[in-house]
Amino acid sequence: MTTRFFVPCxxxxxxxGADKVAIALRAEAERQGIEIEVVRTGSRGLFWLEPMVEVESPGGRIAFGPVAARDVPGLLAGGLPIGTRHPLYLGRPEDIPFLKRQTRLTFARCGIVDPLSLADWRAHGGGRGLERARSLGPVKTLEEVTRSGLRGRGGAGFPTGIKWQTVADASADRKYIVCNAxxxxxxxxxxxxxxxxDPFALIEGMVIAGFAVGAAKGFVYIRSEYPDAVRAFGRAVRLAEVDxxxxxxxxxxxxxxxxxxxxVCGEExxxxxxxxxxxxxxxxxxxxPAHRGLFGRPTVVNNLVSLATVPWILAEGAEAYAVFGMGRSRGxxxxxxxxxxxxxxxxxxxFGGTLGELVDEFGGGARSGRPVRAVQVGGPLGAYFPRALFDTAFDYEAFAARDGLIGHGGxxxxxxxxxxxxxxRFAMEFCAIESCGKCTPCRIGSTRGVETIDKIIRGEQSAANLALVEDLCQTMKFGSLCALGGFTPYPVMSAIRHFPEDFVRPPLGVAAE
Amino acid sequence: MSSRWNEAEATEIVCRHDGREGALLPILHDVQAAFGFVPEPAIKFLAHALNITRAEVHGVVSFYRDFRRERAGRHVLKLCRAEACQSMDGEALARRMLDRFGLDWGGTTPDGRLTIEATYCLGLCASAPSAMLDGEPMARLNDGSIDEIAREVTR
Structure with a gap:
């Protein structure tokens, strides 16, 4: 009998080292004359346990990790099934507390299925959302998305249904769905x-979006820093075309x-x-963009996670999704x-868990073993939170109320x-490096910001320069054309406000003595 | 191996994207893949082929970090300098890596073996610090990784 092993790709x-583990598994099994099949999956997202290898067993999959290639002979030494006493034994992945405490809707298949197997995708519920959308018709499909309360997962949190409605209501010879990846x-x-x-989840979501608003063409814009993702998704598109x-x-x-x-190309x-x-x-x-977007046509620009969540909403219904969450942050x-x-x-x-739960309880604190001092939520344009604000609930409005943002959830x-x-300083420097240059507050302000914070770090007229940075942040916040210049003040001002002690520095000459 | 600039190959690339709307970026990616960088004559050639100005092509090439104006080393190492990697002392590790090869950011070793570039996030943020060597992801880097990378590029 062939036993299936699952190794993330x-x-x-x-x-x-997951590739080396997969190679070692095949080689060692052959050497021992054990019949195995190695299936490459996505990741469950428990990265401290990667490479996490799963083995099929009568009671479900059993996980081991983190597995190095040199662990493989030992793993197979006692034959199959691998003993539960093995030091890398983790038990059923679903029972690992980090995974057990999650609610996986958008990521339900991720790490479980072979990402490029349409049969696997369908066997795990893929395609049901599109099927139901087609039976409901475009108008009711759009209503479902609106009623689910889904908001843009890219950071702005704009209601997805309203965006779609605007494009659906527009009349044009062509409309587009653009996925911001x-x-x-x-x-x-x-x-x-x-x-x-789970690339087919995105494909299904985009087909549903096109159906709902009357668009026949979609673009997926993937950053070049993700060559694996570009490769995998390109293959998925070709498979979907054949299918x-x-x-x-x-x-x-x-x-x-x-x-x-x-x-800056992440800005729509x-x-x-x-x-x-x-x-x-x-x-x-x-x-x-909903009125005049790509090539001047009405365009839905959605974050990838928003689009990939749509199939679940359609398959299970708007209410089933809206049950989760708090306040205006549903799902x-x-x-x-x-x-x-x-x-x-x-x-x-x-939505609704606190920042402290996430960092201390689920995350287990700092990897270095030292106390956690600050967390930045929402990417390079998000605010730094001190421990004193760890009671903040993960929710669009709760973060906004504390001068922060949840952004894309980082x-x-x-x-x-x-x-x-x-x-x-880095927040300003990053803004200077990445500014598109179109508006002055962002283009010039970020460079002046770096220079002024450098003076503070050198202990030159700290109070006056801090006041200057604050003033500069006001200008950038209200005068910039987009969120790059407009939100860079979040990390800068939160660092100054919550960690003022780090900005009071002795003049550099004194420190050197 | 990348080839020397020649219009025949460039023409073939442009034809590959015939009929595609807004094709300049995909074309430039292909040009760079074919020639190793975007050579100066490519600017004029593409402007003519796409019926846009040389200034427009130059503007695009110079805007995006990925497009090179000169050939890179045989190996390209991209080290992440974004916040998640900073939190795991990625900056200090990057400094040691640069010092090991006597390079500054964006520099290429005199023997043309290695170019080290900064990148801002590879999406490997739960396994920081991270890097990419010739398009292959590397994470949980430590001093041992510096030796490993040195072996890899001097092979």
Whole structure:
């Protein structure tokens, strides 16, 4: 009998040796004359356990990890099944507390199925959302999305249904669905995991979106820093075309576009410019992309996670989704625990858990073993939170009320060795590096910001320069054309406000004595 | 191996994207894949082929970090400098890596073996610090990884 082994081919698993483990498994099994099949899956998102190998057993899959190639002979030494006493034995993956406490809707299949097997996808509920959408018709499909309360998972949190309605109501010769997979925020990897681990979920979501608003063409804009994702998703599109999930019969086509190393292209209008073959410079709004977007046509621009959640909503119904969450944040959010954290990974859960629970309880605190001092939530444009604010609930409004944002759900943890003045400086520096240059507050303000924070770090007229930085942040916040310049003040000002002690520095000459 | 600039190959690339709307970025990616960088004559050639100005092509090439104006080393190492990697002392590790090869950011070793570039996030943030060597992801880097990378590129 052939026993199936599952080894992730997710980039983060490959980055720590998953390919070598897969090769070693096949070689060792052959050497021992054991019949096995190695299936490459996406990742479950428990990255501290990667490479995590799963073995099929009568009671379900059993996980082992983190497995190195040199562990493989030992793993198979006692024959199959592998003993539960093996030091890398983790038990059933679903019972690992980090996974058990999650609510996996969008990521239900990720890490379980072979990402490029349509049969596997269908066997795990793939296609049911599209089927129901077609039976409901475009109008009712759109209503479902609106009633589910789904909001943009890219960061802005705009209601997806309203965006779709605007495009559906517009009349034009062509309309487009654009998937923003330019996941540039440090601390985030949800889009990447889905592209590599369940690409058909995105394809299904885009076909549903096209059906609901009357668009026949979609673009998926993937950043070039994700070559594995580009490769996997490209293959998935070709398979879907052969299958008929995409193409003339389905009434929808998808074209993959690859970015070229520009963070600002994650901003929706810069992304559209980039697809059109131009510099990724932000467009002034209005007109909204929903009215005049790609090639001047009405365009839905959605984050990848939003689109990949739509099939679940259609399959299970709007109410089933809206049951989860709190306040105006309905459903689940894939939170990404990253940086200096013991249990880093993807944690999909209903809105409403607190930041402290996520970092200390599920994340297990800092990987360094030192106390957690600060966490940055929402990427390079998100605020730094001190421990004193760890009671903040993960919810769009709750974070906004504390001068922060949840963004795309990235949580980067820092221990007590962090220098918050350096982090504030980096926020300005990053803005200067990535600014598209179109508006002055962002282009010039960020460079002046770096210079002024440098003076503070050198201990030059701290109070006066701090006042100057604050003033500069006001200008950037209210005068910038997009969120790059407009939100850079979040990390800068939160660092100054919550960690003022890091900005009071002795003049450099004194410190050197 | 990348070939020397020639219009025949460039023409073939442009034809490959015939009929595609807004094709400049995909074309530039292919040009770079074919020639190793975007050579100066490509600017004029593409402007003519796509019926846009040279300034427009130059503007796009210079805007995006990925497009090179000169050939890179035989190996390209991209080290992540974003926040998640910073939180795991990625900056100090990057400094040691640069020092090991006597390079600064964006530099190429005199023997043309290695180019080290900064990147801002590879999506491997739960396994920081991370890097990419010739398109292959690497994570949980430590001092041992520096030796490993050195062996790999001097092979």
């Amino acid at each position: 997710d980039a983060a698993a490959r980055a720590v 330019d996941e540039g925020d440090s601390g985030t990897f949800a889009d990447r995991m889905l592209l590599e681990g 008929g999930l995409l193409g003339a019969g389905a009434g929808f086509d998808i074209e993959v576009r690859v970015g070229a190393g520009a963070y 209008t810069a992304l559209l410019e980039s697809i059109e073959g131009r510099r990724g410079q932000v467009r002034a709004k209005p007109p909204l 689940t959010m894939p939170i990404q625990l990253a940086g200096n954290i013991r249990h880093g990974g993807l944690f999909e859960s209903a 949580v980067v943890v820092f221990d007590d060795t962090v220098d918050m003045a350096r982090q504030a």
